[in-house]
Amino acid sequence: xxxxxxxxxxxxxxxxxxxxxxxxxxxxxxxxxxxxxxxxxxxxxxxxxxxxxxxxxxxxxxxxxxxxxxxxxxxxxxxxxxxxxxxxxxxxxxxxxxxxxxxxxxxxxxxxxxxxxxxxxxxxxxxxxxxxxxxxxxxxxxxxxxxxxxxxxxxxxxxxxxxxxxxxxxxxxxxxxxxxxxxxxxxxxxxxxxxxxxxxxxxxxxxxxxxxxxxxxxxxxxxxxxxxxxxxxxxxxxxxxxxxxxxxxxxxxxxxxxxxxxxxxxxxxxxxxxxxxxxxxxxxxxxxxxxxxxxxxxxxxxxxxxxxxxxxxxxxxxxxxxxxxxxxxxxxxxxxxxxxxxxxxxxxxxxxxxxxxxxxxxxxxxxxxxxxxxxxxxxxxxxxxxxxxxxxxxxxxxxxxxxxxxxxxxxxxxxxxxxx
Amino acid sequence: xxxxxxxxxxxxxxxxxxxxxxxxxxxxxxxxxxxxxxxxxxxxxxxxxxxxxxxxxxxxxxxxxxxxxxxxxxxxxxxxxxxxxxxxxxxxxxxxxxxxxxxxxxxxxxxxxxxxxxxxxxxxxxxxxxxxxxxxxxxxxxxxxxxxxxxxxxxxxx
Ligand code: SF4
Numbered sequence: 001x002x003x004x005x006x007x008x009x010x011x012x013x014x015x016x017x018x019x020x021x022x023x024x025x026x027x028x029x030x031x032x033x034x035x036x037x038x039x040x041x042x043x044x045x046x047x048x049x050x051x052x053x054x055x056x057x058x059x060x061x062x063x064x065x066x067x068x069x070x071x072x073x074x075x076x077x078x079x080x081x082x083x084x085x086x087x088x089x090x091x092x093x094x095x096x097x098x099x100x101x102x103x104x105x106x107x108x109x110x111x112x113x114x115x116x117x118x119x120x121x122x123x124x125x126x127x128x129x130x131x132x133x134x135x136x137x138x139x140x141x142x143x144x145x146x147x148x149x150x151x152x153x154x155x156x157x158x159x160x161x162x163x164x165x166x167x168x169x170x171x172x173x174x175x176x177x178x179x180x181x182x183x184x185x186x187x188x189x190x191x192x193x194x195x196x197x198x199x200x201x202x203x204x205x206x207x208x209x210x211x212x213x214x215x216x217x218x219x220x221x222x223x224x225x226x227x228x229x230x231x232x233x234x235x236x237x238x239x240x241x242x243x244x245x246x247x248x249x250x251x252x253x254x255x256x257x258x259x260x261x262x263x264x265x266x267x268x269x270x271x272x273x274x275x276x277x278x279x280x281x282x283x284x285x286x287x288x289x290x291x292x293x294x295x296x297x298x299x300x301x302x303x304x305x306x307x308x309x310x311x312x313x314x315x316x317x318x319x320x321x322x323x324x325x326x327x328x329x330x331x332x333x334x335x336x337x338x339x340x341x342x343x344x345x346x347x348x349x350x351x352x353x354x355x356x357x358x359x360x361x362x363x364x365x366x367x368x369x370x371x372x373x374x375x376x377x378x379x380x381x382x383x384x385x386x387x388x389x390x391x392x393x394x395x396x397x398x399x400x401x402x403x404x405x406x407x408x409x410x411x412x413x414x415x416x417x418x419x420x
Numbered sequence: 421x422x423x424x425x426x427x428x429x430x431x432x433x434x435x436x437x438x439x440x441x442x443x444x445x446x447x448x449x450x451x452x453x454x455x456x457x458x459x460x461x462x463x464x465x466x467x468x469x470x471x472x473x474x475x476x477x478x479x480x481x482x483x484x485x486x487x488x489x490x491x492x493x494x495x496x497x498x499x500x501x502x503x504x505x506x507x508x509x510x511x512x513x514x515x516x517x518x519x520x521x522x523x524x525x526x527x528x529x530x531x532x533x534x535x536x537x538x539x540x541x542x543x544x545x546x547x548x549x550x551x552x553x554x555x556x557x558x559x560x561x562x563x564x565x566x567x568x569x570x571x572x573x574x575x576x577x578x
Contacts, residue, residue, distance in 0.1 A: 024558050024561050025558070048571075049571040140506070140513075143513065146571060154561065156508065193505050
């Protein structure tokens with residue numbers, strides 16, 4: 001039987017020769033992930049069930065990223081509970097303040113995810129690792145609690161949509177524009193429960209940073225996961241990061257896809273998703289009348305060094321418009337360090353922005369940039385739901401780092417061309 | 421087992437309204453189950469009865485209270501055309517049997533007497549004298565449901 005990339009990875013982890021869409025399987029896991037919000041619940045479940053062992057101290061990863069450095073007593077208590085658990089089981093990969101970064105930027109960067117691996121995380125954007133040809137998906141805290149103990153979980157094998165990428169990227173267009181455009185095309189439930197499998201000659205146009213942004217937002221189209229095949233770009237990225245053996249999975253020629261979406265990069269310009277759904281995608285050039293109060297550049301979608309570079313190139317020698325606040329958050333410690341070394345931090349400070357230690361912070365309206373009633377923000381994060389970044393009457397416009405930076409300078413939603 | 425039939429998109433707010441979420445007690449949750457679309461649900465359901473519904477059953481928030489309330493009401497299985505993903509996972513994890521079978525979900529009427537063979541996936545409508553076929557659960561899922569859910573089942577093994 002022929003299979004998709006996702007189905008092949010699941011079959012391999014279930015010890016089966018083949019699987020089909022809809023089948024219930026039990027699969028071994030290569031890694032489990034929890035953060036400072038979801039892990040405490042999982043730890044409670046783990047303890048309530050009476051477990052006293054974890055399946056592998058190298059493969060249970062906890063990242064303290066959402067409300068850290070702790071914003072209040074409750075979040076401090078949650079981190080403390082994770083810390084105690086990490087000590088108790090001597091976890092190799094416990095990332096606390098000083099070492100932590102935003103989980104989905106951190107794990108690929110640290111080489112903790114590799115092609116062909118199966119990963120679950122108690123966080124919906126765990127689907128990010130499909131960028132390196134891993135199967136990864138978000139689950140609930142009970143699932144995480146159980147998986148930390150036994151190292152396997154159950155899945156319903158997903159059907160898949162093939163996204164055939166062709167064409168060439170225009171200037172200033174990044175992976176973020178591509179995924180916002182795609183979600184605009186298929187809708188927030190366009191890939192419900194399904195795998196989004198990206199293939200085609202256009203992939204060579206997409207850097208690893210682009211692919212990570214794209215796979216990250218597969219969930220915003222309702223997808224179970226998003227996944228790319230391995231090519232030279234992947235191999236180059238993995239060099240020096242992943243030293244264990246891994247297996248790449250390509251889809252079979254005649255793999256069964258429920259539908260095929262054609263994605264021609266030639267047609268995509270800088271794209272912004274208007275409130276309050278990621279599917280409200282329009283060209284950035286249509287935002288001239290949208291005055292803004294804040295820009296946020298960071299998150300698991302767009303907090304990598306390539307993202308900061310794109311923003312720095314636009315902000316260099318310029319200043320934010322009057323009344324606009326600029327918040328820039330490198331996603332990991334090494335991105336932070338790199339941004340200092342390359343002079344980006346100075347560019348940001350000169351432009352009137354602040355640069356923070358890694359944290360999810362404003363992405364989920366947690367801290368470090370919460371919006372008041374009536375305020376508008378252009379943000380490189382991945383969700384613009386009602387109240388996501390603060391007051392229920394505030395508005396979030398999703399965009400790439402280049403568009404966010406340009407909008408900060410213009411004072412309204414702007415295409416980078418407008419300010420250069 | 422009597423079938424209780426509902427339409428498409430029965431969401432978790434209908435299954436167990438948010439105003440009752442302060443309770444963790446399954447029996448208490450069961451007493452309010454489905455009350456916003458079917459006031460008499462709690463009174464009329466007998467142990468072993470089933471729910472039959474349309475598309476996207478259990479959509480909405482990810483609350484685990486929803487399958488818990490249904491199971492504690494005495495419902496032995498939910499048959500639907502399709503389920504919301506998180507509900508599907510939660511239901512299996514707490515040990516509530518659920519079957520996707522568009523044909524059965526369409527054909528079974530409110531009040532029909534229905535029998536389910538979980539080993540074969542065959543659903544028999546005794547009132548209409550018809551059978552439908554769902555994909556049977558693999559062994560490990562059957563065990564999980566019989567043991568009372570994911571955690572209970574793993575605890576038994578460890
Ligand atoms: S940056 Fe935002 S979307 Fe990403 S993990 Fe943090 S809260 Fe979630």
